[in-house]
Amino acid sequence: MKRILIVDDEDDIREILRMSLEMLAGWEVLEAHTGVEAISIALHAQPDAILLDMMMPGMDGIAVFEQLQGSADTRNIPVILLTAKTQPADRRRFSHLGLSAVVSKPFDPVALPGTIADLLGWNSAAQRPA
């Protein structure tokens, strides 16, 4: 079973993400609502991937990603940035960071597990849990 860490300061978004990823893909979902919490959980739980919100108070998604990249223990964890910033300039900025992928907000909770699985090459994982 895949283990995925979702990082978002908004309760409603975290809860929709959890519902989607648990119910449709059967993945184990861990949650963080701040960047600091995300780094700590990533270090200790070693998730298979991190779904990281861009705009959070305090440490934003980019700062979290850079910290994860700076540690040998977390730099190999794939990170998907979740963002409503979808202007071409934003896309250009994100493309230089080394993220695994960028997913736009709003997202379709029905399609999301398949999207993540495709982006990360987990194509057989977005299935109904046995």
Next chain:
Amino acid sequence: MSAGDSPQSRLAAPLALLWRKHYGTILERVAVLEHAVDGLRLDSAISSSEQLLVESAAHKLAGTLGTFGSPRGSEIAGHIERLFSPDMVVDEQVIIQAGPLISELRAVVLGLALAYDSTTT
């Protein structure tokens, strides 16, 4: 897999529950926008902190409404977010544009609420 076992149908009831749980917060965010425009109509000025508050409320609505099934709601909220971004001067034109957008946004939210009310949980 039967039609009733589709991913859409499996998420329908839990998504409706989450909508009901967070509906109050969504309405509060719309109210932040309405309050700001009402204030602007009175004195045509907005503090930088209130502008940030409005941008943040609009940003959150833009991320949430489409996920709950209203792409139009996200589109409107995104437009409002850009009108109130910190690099924008909030002037008469912004007030003229934002007023109808915020009215439409409230209508979209109330429409979503009606749709979710009819979802069996």
